[in-house]
Amino acid sequence: MNNTSSTARAIVKQSPGLETSDGDGVSLRRMVGTPDVGMVDPLLLLDAFGSDEPTDYIGGFPDHPHRGFETVTYMLAGRMRHKDNAGHEGVIETGGVQWMTAGRGIVHSEMPEQEEGLLAGFQLWINLPADKKMSEPAYQEFAASFIPIETLDGGGTVKVIAGATNHGTVGPVKNETTYPIYMDISLDAGATFVQQVPANHGGFIYVIDGQVDLGDGEAVPAGSVGVLGEGDHVNVNAGDAAVRFLLISAQSINEPVAWGGPFVMNTQDEIHQAFDDYRHGRF
Ligand code: MN
Numbered sequence: 001m002n003n004t005s006s007t008a009r010a011i012v013k014q015s016p017g018l019e020t021s022d023g024d025g026v027s028l029r030r031m032v033g034t035p036d037v038g039m040v041d042p043l044l045l046l047d048a049f050g051s052d053e054p055t056d057y058i059g060g061f062p063d064h065p066h067r068g069f070e071t072v073t074y075m076l077a078g079r080m081r082h083k084d085n086a087g088h089e090g091v092i093e094t095g096g097v098q099w100m101t102a103g104r105g106i107v108h109s110e111m112p113e114q115e116e117g118l119l120a121g122f123q124l125w126i127n128l129p130a131d132k133k134m135s136e137p138a139y140q141e142f143a144a145s146f147i148p149i150e151t152l153d154g155g156g157t158v159k160v161i162a163g164a165t166n167h168g169t170v171g172p173v174k175n176e177t178t179y180p181i182y183m184d185i186s187l188d189a190g191a192t193f194v195q196q197v198p199a200n201h202g203g204f205i206y207v208i209d210g211q212v213d214l215g216d217g218e219a220v221p222a223g224s225v226g227v228l229g230e231g232d233h234v235n236v237n238a239g240d241a242a243v244r245f246l247l248i249s250a251q252s253i254n255e256p257v258a259w260g261g262p263f264v265m266n267t268q269d270e271i272h273q274a275f276d277d278y279r280h281g282r283f
Contacts, residue, residue, distance in 0.1 A: 009197060009231035010216035011205075013037060016224045017048065023110070024059030027051060031206060031225040033125070040202040040227055041252040042127035042178050044069060044264060048206065048223075050076070050120035057119045060111035065283055066102035067274045068133040068264040070126040070175075072182065073098045073110070074161065074246075076208075078119035084108035085283065088139060092121075095144025097161050097182075099173050103128070103135035105274070105283040122206070122246070124182075129253045130266050132177055142172045155188030156238070163249075166196055178250035184208075185245055187238035195247060196233045203228040203249025210243030212236055220245075 015036045017029035026049060031037070033045030051057055060080075073080065074097045082098065083089040085107040092098045100106070112119055128135070142161075150158040150169040158165055162173035163181030171182065181203070185193055197203050204227045205212055211219040212226065215235055220226035228234065234247065257264060260271035277283060 006233060007231035008215060008233055008235045009203075009228040011214055011218040011220060011226040012229035013227040014218065014220050014224050022047070023061030023064075026059060026061065027056040029223070032204060037225065037227060039127075039257065040204055041254065042250050043202055043204065043248065044125040044127050044257075044259070045123075046125075046204070046206065046225065046248070047123045049122075050118070052116075052118040054116055057112050058115065061109060062111070063107055063109050064262055065105055065107045065274075065278050066100075066262050067105040067277075067283075068270075069102060069128050071100045071102060072124040072126065073100075073121060074124075074182070074184075075121040078117065078121070079113035080110055080119070080121070081113045082108055082110045084137075086137065090141055092141070093143060095147065095159075097142050097147065097173070099140040099162075099175070101128070101135065101138040103132070103137045105277065106137045107278075107283050124248060125264070126178060126180060126250055127253055127257065127264055128177060130255055133265060133270075140173050146172050148172075152187070152191055152193060154191035156191045156193065156242075157186050158193070159184040166194055178253070180250040181247060183247045185236070185247060187236065187243050189238055189240055189242050191238045193236045194233060197228065197231070197247070197249045198251065199230065199232045200251050201249040202252045203247070205234075206246040206248070208244040208246065210238070210241050210245075212243050212245050213239065
């Protein structure tokens with residue numbers, strides 16, 4: 001890497017998210033895809049959920065469709081069962097990830113596989129370009145044991161779900177559409193983490209524990225999202241206390257976005273078509 005042309009990304013916007021509910025009354029915080037933050041092309045939405053009160057999650061997300069993008073579910077705690085109209089079914093457990101390319105469309109449910117205890121995790125939506133929006137639906141699913149963990153010299157770990165670290169640890173998710181990076185990073189006090197994030201990626205961090213400072217004096221507290229500005233890498237120095245955060249980015253698509261509920265296409269006509277196809281059982 002040529003250091004003279006290397007720019008560390010700063011935080012250009014941060015937000016504590018928007019308390020809301022979705023599905024059948026599931027409490028969550030929408031972090032990206034809100035009026036405040038908007039989308040971070042091609043990252044459409046990030047929902048964070050986490051509660052040990054069953055009434056916050058027991059209703060789950062009964063049957064609903066998706067078309068035109070990918071959904072990524074990463075569980076920090078608990079178990080979630082998914083089941084689609086093509087017969088695909090499975091359970092995402094603590095530390096596991098499901099990467100679903102909805103493509104031309106699926107109808108599925110996502111329901112807690114538990115009646116008590118902590119359920120916590122994230123759902124990310126990543127857009128697809130026009131030439132992939134009507135592709136065949138596809139799944140990539142990895143239990144925690146299939147997600148590599150890199151140990152950092154200064155103290156800490158990186159769970160690599162997608163992308164490659166600067167030290168060459170490669171996540172199991174294959175994606176040659178938007179080349180995403182999805183990492184769960186824990187730093188001991190005083191530790192440093194440097195990661196290339198290509199200049200053509202949109203990206204953000206979500207802070208799980210502690211406060212994350214990218215060296216720009218804009219510390220992002222736990223439970224907040226920080227949108228990355230321009231540059232080609234991030235440089236995080238944990239201060240006096242340990243931190244844990246997600247680093248998520250993907251290659252920007254730069255196409256018109258028409259968003260209608262569970263459908264994300266390029267034009268309103270395509271959104272109308274999606275609703276029509278769904279109503280007439282063509283998913
Ligand atoms: Mn869904």
